[in-house]
Amino acid sequence: MRLLDQDGLLCDAVEDLGREHLVPQQALMEYWPWARLRAEQEEQQLYAEIRRLPPDDYAKVRELLASDPVAQQGVLWEKWDGLWGRFGFFEPVASWPWCNAAGWCFPCPACAWPMRAQPAGQGVFAVACDAHLLEGVQYTYRPVRGSSGPPVLEGGGASAGRVEGFPAAGDYFAVSRTMWRYMTLPGRMEFAIRDALTGIAGLDVLMYPGSDRYDLRITAAEPLVAKEWRVDAKAWRSFGALADALLERPVLAAPVPLTIVVPHRQRSDLPLLQARLAGRRDLEVMTDKDFVAEVLRWCRGEW
Ligand SMILES: [Zn+2]
Structure with a gap:
């Protein structure tokens, strides 16, 4: 069977098999240390690199990575302006x-x-x-x-x-494939959510609010009943690995839970992810489609 994919990452099936046969995660880590570490650390490293940018540039980079993942060099050079060449994306x-x-x-x-x-x-x-x-x-x-x-x-x-x-x-x-998985795919989900919820009276939709560690803040106020959602989209292939990564995060002391939004196409695996995160009251998880539906229901006064 294939153990590693073309990026040198451990194939999902291997990880799943390990779990099904009750090989402790730590044992897998001992033999395959680079694989899972690489995925998680690369994601964190990417964010750390662009978080150093001023807020406007940060938002611009996030948007461009989602909107234009492929283009001719001249087009990219123009769109990225002074930021082109600063990152190896x-x-x-x-x-x-x-x-x-x-x-x-x-x-x-x-x-x-x-x-x-x-x-x-x-x-x-x-x-x-x-x-x-x-x-x-x-x-x-x-x-x-x-x-x-x-x-x-x-x-x-x-x-x-x-x-x-x-x-x-x-x-x-x-x-790169890593950028696509961790920036382009979730970025496109977040922009689609923003577009679906823009233009509703009383609903304020803000991408990349300040230095907070989430991507999208949605606030309902007059004439709606007050409510806030904090959203982070994730397009990981393996929900098992995503659950591991989320569980390793320190518990958030925020007034509202962080909503992890995943692609609707992976909805059949959602119960597994929800079960893994059941002990974390600071995190909730749902699909992009269900999230938009929930906010729209709130706006109609149905809750
Ligand atoms: Zn695609």
């Missing part, structure tokens, strides 16, 4: 063979990051997003010999929108 897409489908690379319609392209026999490629495959973001690509037009993807599930490919050998840069 981007890598040349040309150096990534895993997303190269006969010379073309296709960004995911849901998260805009390069989709994985795997040879599926007879010159055909299976093209799918590692995160959004569960939502039906998967296609096939048949390169046409001698064709000069733009490449066309076929198929696609329910939510697979139109995709425009770009040359894999071009001067395109994309955020």
Whole structure:
């Protein structure tokens, strides 16, 4: 069986097996120290690096990492302005063979990051997003010999929108896999929540409030009944590992619990995460869709 993924991280299945067979976590850590440590520490390190920025620059960087995870170097240079080059967040897409489908690379319609392209026999490629495959973001690509037009993807599930490919050998840069997992995916969830709740009388939605250790603050006030939500989105692949990381955090003494928001596509595993965090009154966890529904219910006076 495969033990490590292409990033050198312990595959989810190995961790799950360890837990199912009651191998104590500490024993796994002893043999695989870099794997889990790397994921958690990398996330913390990334945040620490950009938290040193002034608040406006911090918000700009967070937004750009979510909105533009792939672009040509010139475009990125312009958008990032004086901040470009200060961080090693981007890598040349040309150096990534895993997303190269006969010379073309296709960004995911849901998260805009390069989709994985795997040879599926007879010159055909299976093209799918590692995160959004569960939502039906998967296609096939048949390169046409001698064709000069733009490449066309076929198929696609329910939510697979139109995709425009770009040359894999071009001067395109994309955020690293770690950045994508810990910044782009949760960032896009947070901006979608902000957009869904903006424009409601009495509801104040604020991204990156001050130096607080959460990303989104939503406050209900007159004419609504007062209430506050503090939100942190997480798009970890393994809820087991996410639970471990959250449980390692010191208990928060905040007046309201921190709401950990996870993707709706992972809802079937949510009870597992909720059970793991049952002892932590300072944390609650729900899907992005359920969170927006809860706030909207509050605004309608239904609680
Ligand atoms: Zn995606």
